[in-house]
Amino acid sequence: xxxxxxxxxxxxxxxxxxxxxxxxxxxxxxxxxxxxxxxxxxxxxxxxxxxxxxxxxxxxxxxxxxxxxxxxxxxxxxxxxxxxxxxxxxxxx
Numbered sequence: 654x655x656x657x658x659x660x661x662x663x664x665x666x667x668x669x670x671x672x673x674x675x676x677x678x679x680x681x682x683x684x685x686x687x688x689x690x691x692x693x694x695x696x697x698x699x700x701x702x703x704x705x706x707x708x709x710x711x712x713x714x715x716x717x718x719x720x721x722x723x724x725x726x727x728x729x730x731x732x733x734x735x736x737x738x739x740x741x742x743x744x745x746x
Contacts, residue, residue, distance in 0.1 A: 672704065675707075676704045676707065676708055677704070679700040679701075679703040679707070680700035680701055680704055681700070682700060683696040684696065684697045
């Protein structure tokens, strides 16, 4: 069994049992959705599989890589008022 990492800093994510908050969210969402449709066990297992895939992805990627992918795909809006298209080669006045 692998040792559990206990947060040592203030900015570490909160932990519940063995999972951090971002790992626990898919399981809890699967559980609540499964309760509504009457398939709690199946949806919780699906949430656990999503959590294990996310954990493998997060451990093999640098910090902030997932947020960068969401931003590049357009799921996170830019904070500025406008944004120049990065594929434009020349800007005309």
